[in-house]
Amino acid sequence: MATSGHTIKAFDEDLAELRALVAEMGGLAEAAIDEAVKALVRRDLDAAARIVDEDRRIDAMEADLELRAVRLIALRAPLADDLREVLAALKIANVIERIGDYAKNIAKRVPLLHDVRDIDPMAILPPMGRAVSEMIHDVLDAYAARDADMAVEISRRDQLVDDLYNSLFRALLTYMMENPSNIGASTHLLFIAKNLERIGDHATNIAEMIYFAATGTQLTERPRGADPIAPIED
Template sequence: MTEHTVKAFDEDIGELRGLIAEMGGLAEQAIARAIDALAKHDLDAARRVIEGDKRIDGIEEEVERLAIRLIALRAPMADDLREVVAALKIATVVERIGDYAKNIAKRVPAIEDHGRIEPLSLLPAMARMAGEMVHDVLDAFAARDAEKAIRVSDSDRQVDDFYNAIFRVLVTYMMENPKSIGQVAHLLFVAKNLERIGDHATNVAEMVHYAATGERMAERERGGSPAVTL
């Protein structure tokens, strides 16, 4: 490639990384704000999370257009091609993470008596952990840091353990408080969404590792979670 073409390609890659970072930041904020809205039973805040998901969707479309243009016009090879393809896949996963945050926000109006459900206090810590995974894995993508991607993948076990603990607490609470079953079922849904966010962050970590090294991440043990259909 000529010097001009290389410069243009580098600028496009920089724009692509910037869009992924913006998406990730919005998704991370959406997780935190959805859980905060849940804890405070703040319907207006929940609505803003739901409406804000449109911006995440819009950025995903921008990433797709830019990635396709890069592949078609710049014909990237090897490392560069892996990064472009990884960005395209990561954008899809981050969009899904945004959807999980939106789904949590949609539960806020349904949990009317949340002040009397003590296990609700466990969810913010799990949400922080899942949000940190999203933040860290996108930092790893920006830095092409395969080792950091591995650490993010490893931390998914902690999110799974958190989910298992919350699942047991909530089921016990329902057994002891039968009138709370409807409300607690919504909280189980929220916990499951947070667990899935951790899973998706792990999927991104695998993509980051491959983009950075050209090698698949070694298969890692993952903590199982109780089957629950919500």
């Protein structure tokens, strides 16, 4: 870490608190993704309601971190590498809050599918959930270790999530064409799949922030395939 006019020990302690908050937020978001997909598969309304309610905790932690980061910048006047660290924590916390929102959105769909019979393409959703959850877990490890190489590797995994999403999209399209009565439930599953795909995108965004914080240079963006449908926001 670059040294500057601020007191190094005090700055390091404040920055450690920011990192700890980011890690805790990330852990909650990762758990929310796992539990939301499980609640969907099991049609567990109580679990879905808990996920929606607990998202408030992630929101409150992001607000706390933002206040801490602003205070740290004002009091310590960090420069260069130090400032990049603080800004990275601030931006990553914002992305994690959005990831929590996507998990909440998935949970909100569970009651709408409670009485729907199993749909074969739905089997693709648990692997998608595992893939994005692992990306979140590993990108938080990369953040804690300030590991630029690991960040690059994680960003490349987003292609698997995109491939799973595209497979589900095609399967559900066929499913709806074969029987129009499946359109309602299939549309809900598309919303859920899109939320998972966006979580993968956000994990990639975090990886790019980690790379910049560690190296001071931007991670070259890889080409992305065409998206069958526009991003979905609830």
